[in-house]
Amino acid sequence: MLIERSELADVVCFLPETRHEDERGWFVRTLDVAVADRAGVDARAFLQDSQSRSRQGVLRGMHGRAGAGEAKLVRCARGAVLDVLVDTRPSSPTFGRSATFRLDDETGRHLYVPPGFLHGFQVLTPEADVCYRIDREHDPSEDLAVRYDDPDLALPWPLPVTAISPRDAAAGTWHDLVQQLDGAPGR
Numbered sequence: 001m002l003i004e005r006s007e008l009a010d011v012v013c014f015l016p017e018t019r020h021e022d023e024r025g026w027f028v029r030t031l032d033v034a035v036a037d038r039a040g041v042d043a044r045a046f047l048q049d050s051q052s053r054s055r056q057g058v059l060r061g062m063h064g065r066a067g068a069g070e071a072k073l074v075r076c077a078r079g080a081v082l083d084v085l086v087d088t089r090p091s092s093p094t095f096g097r098s099a100t101f102r103l104d105d106e107t108g109r110h111l112y113v114p115p116g117f118l119h120g121f122q123v124l125t126p127e128a129d130v131c132y133r134i135d136r137e138h139d140p141s142e143d144l145a146v147r148y149d150d151p152d153l154a155l156p157w158p159l160p161v162t163a164i165s166p167r168d169a170a171a172g173t174w175h176d177l178v179q180q181l182d183g184a185p186g187r
Contacts, residue, residue, distance in 0.1 A: 075130070096174075
């Protein structure tokens with residue numbers, strides 16, 4: 001697996017080098033703990049595995065966690081998505097910056113999202129399955145969300161949004177989150 005560094009501090013992509021194909025189909029290694037260790041990612045720390053299936057144009061996000069945050073290892077097992085991150089760590093050199101990553105079932109790219117980021121994605125293909133490994137149990141009282149169309153973030157969604165959850169549609173603004181983070185200890 002190749003290690004790709006992102007323009008956002010501490011965000012890493014893992015890209016499988018070898019995909020074995022024959023008449024049966026293909027096989028690829030999707031996680032290598034030794035490679036993750038070399039990138040400074042403790043892949044042994046992930047406690048939950050989740051998967052979502054969504055239709056083209058669906059947007060999920062922008063979500064984060066308060067408190068200690070949560071780390072995620074994200075990949076698209078079927079189809080393709082545009083994955084978007086926003087750094088919410090006030091002490092980070094990339095605070096408030098966003099980056100996009102195409103995740104798909106052809107490249108097998110994995111995205112390591114460290115604690116302290118908003119995360120969301122939009123489905124680019126007729127359907128997509130997104131798999132998440134998460135390093136903490138979910139605590140709904142720590143949920144953070146910012147509107148996907150917040151003008152201060154100006155996130156580059158490539159398609160019209162065909163569906164979004166009521167929770168995501170009612171999310172607050174980037175400005176509100178920054179004010180909330182300013183008062184949070186340890187962030």
